[in-house]
Ligand SMILES: Nc1ncnc2c1ncn2[C@@H]1O[C@H](COP(=O)(O)OP(=O)(O)O)[C@@H](O)[C@H]1O
């Protein structure tokens with residue numbers, strides 16, 4: 001459909017026979033998850049090649065003394081970052097400066113998470129929704145959090161932003177960020193964005209998140225997400241995908257050092273998913289750390305640099321999205337497909 005009209009019709013068989021580039025021209029997603037990985041592996045000029053580019057700034061920016069540390073040549077960017085000397089003080093981290101972003105990402109300390117534990121119910125029958133002994137997230141990275149429904153992804157996202165009563169510590173460069181501090185330093189795009197749309201217009205919604213009034217910046221973000229036509233509309237009068245993009249625009253306007261998105265592309269077509277990915281890459285270049293809960297392999301391959309796999313409230317795997325990481329991620333999605341019932345199979349296109 002286009003503009004409320006039926007623009008084209010296919011039989012099921014005709015539709016199934018459409019080649020990948022025809023689907024792409026129609027703004028549709030790949031039908032099989034393997035196609036996303038095949039495209040990422042072969043099309044070096046496509047956005048899917050971005051993850052390796054994302055990793056590129058880390059290596060050359062490591063200072064000579066750090067490069068003398070016994071890091072294996074194949075050390076992942078996250079390992080390189082963990083070994084690097086803490087260079088960003090917490091106050092600097094809250095106001096990342098664009099020109100030095102690549103250098104600060106390389107030398108920035110990781111976000112260290114310890115004893116993140118949380119249960120929704122108390123008492124003997126309480127099952128922990130979150131049970132993480134230790135994990136490290138690369139500062140300045142775009143981290144994908146994957147896992148089946150109920151794995152604890154949203155609970156983890158909320159814990160990172162200080163939005164639930166999760167116990168434990170988050171430290172950056174040895175400095176602890178308690179719940180209150182995390183709430184101030186982060187912005188979260190929730191899984192159900194209807195919980196966070198308050199303003200009378202789309203423009204106001206984005207402006208509410210700006211630290212200082214800057215209508216030009218708000219319009220710039222709206223244009224980048226195809227929302228300028230609806231700038232004066234009420235956010236709740238928009239489609240689900242548009243509402244998601246309004247919240248992404250608000251997140252980007254906030255310029256917080258930690259931005260967490262809970263399934264931000266679940267209702268988006270190819271074009272809009274790519275717009276969101278491009279903006280996340282822009283934000284990455286300012287030095288902010290972004291964590292994205294997602295079931296969307298095309299999106300992960302478009303912009304993420306690290307993957308956390310969760311199950312039963314735990315982080316089972318944590319790896320950089322280099323060539324080996326792509327194979328691990330493909331294996332993850334293949335396992336999910338074998339088990340069946342993963343939302344990305346039924347995702348609206
Ligand atoms: N508000 C809640 N009250 C009680 N249990 C909850 C609540 N939210 C989530 N849970 C439970 O916590 C576990 C983790 O949920 P969640 O973090 O939403 O997983 P995911 O985002 O990976 O689907 C699940 O078992 C879920 O049923």
Ligand SMILES: [Mg+2]
Nearest residue numbers: 153154155191
């Ligand atoms: Mg969730």
